[in-house]
Amino acid sequence: MPTTPPTEPLLRFRRWFHAARRAGIELPEAMALATADHAGRPAVRFVLLKEADARGFVFFTDGRSRKGRELRENPRAAAVFYWHESGKQVRVEGRIEEVTAAEADAYWETRPRGSRLAASVSTQSATLHSRARLIAAWRGLDRQLGKGAIPRPSAWTGYRIVPSAIEFWRRGEARLHDRVLYVRRRGGWKRTLVQP
Numbered sequence: 255m256p257t258t259p260p261t262e263p264l265l266r267f268r269r270w271f272h273a274a275r276r277a278g279i280e281l282p283e284a285m286a287l288a289t290a291d292h293a294g295r296p297a298v299r300f301v302l303l304k305e306a307d308a309r310g311f312v313f314f315t316d317g318r319s320r321k322g323r324e325l326r327e328n329p330r331a332a333a334v335f336y337w338h339e340s341g342k343q344v345r346v347e348g349r350i351e352e353v354t355a356a357e358a359d360a361y362w363e364t365r366p367r368g369s370r371l372a373a374s375v376s377t378q379s380a381t382l383h384s385r386a387r388l389i390a391a392w393r394g395l396d397r398q399l400g401k402g403a404i405p406r407p408s409a410w411t412g413y414r415i416v417p418s419a420i421e422f423w424r425r426g427e428a429r430l431h432d433r434v435l436y437v438r439r440r441g442g443w444k445r446t447l448v449q450p
């Protein structure tokens with residue numbers, strides 16, 4: 255089976271992603287993210303892809319959330335994109351590494367002010383006892399900080415899926431879909447075709 259250049263699956267991902275965007279698909283960056291706890295019990299939810307480069311696929315979240323806890327217990331994840339109008343699916347699997355504080359700071363600063371305030375007053379995935387109190391805390395912090403800087407909560411961070419496998423699926427006639435699987439090998443990727 256051919257070994258491909260290190261950039262091949264990423265370049266293919268980029269082409270598909272930009273084609274999805276050009277096709278007018280909303281939120282092409284939405285990906286279902288699967289994690290598992292220490293016992294291997296799976297959980298899945300959507301997050302937004304914020305970066306995809308040769309190092310991997312990055313999303314941001316509250317490290318105190320369920321996913322954050324699970325990623326500490328079991329630092330592996332899988333993600334899947336589905337672009338219906340393009341008839342395409344991309345699956346990614348790999349180990350997880352946390353982004354640097356500098357990377358998290360840089361992305362934090364690009365977020366709308368309201369979102370930064372929300373992330374500052376919410377402990378994602380913890381029980382909410384009063385929505386009214388949460389909103390009051392959000393308003394209170396808004397008043398308190400005025401136009402000043404909103405510090406990034408230390409637990410708010412990003413994770414990178416460092417892919418060990420990426421599969422590209424294209425819808426085919428009569429369910430004869432086209433599947434190309436890249437598995438990481440030293441210095442490159444092994445490419446195989448997979449039956450539909």
Ligand SMILES: Cc1cc2nc3c(=O)[nH]c(=O)nc-3n(C[C@H](O)[C@H](O)[C@H](O)COP(=O)(O)O)c2cc1C
Pocket residue numbers: 281284297298299300301302303313314315316319320321322378379
């Ligand atoms: C389209 C979409 C995009 C989302 N993007 C994010 C995201 O980038 N980061 C995040 O923490 N939560 C995001 N969420 C919320 C998550 O799906 C989830 O509710 C939250 O992260 C808590 O998950 P957890 O309890 O499994 O940790 C998104 C939800 C949707 C529907």
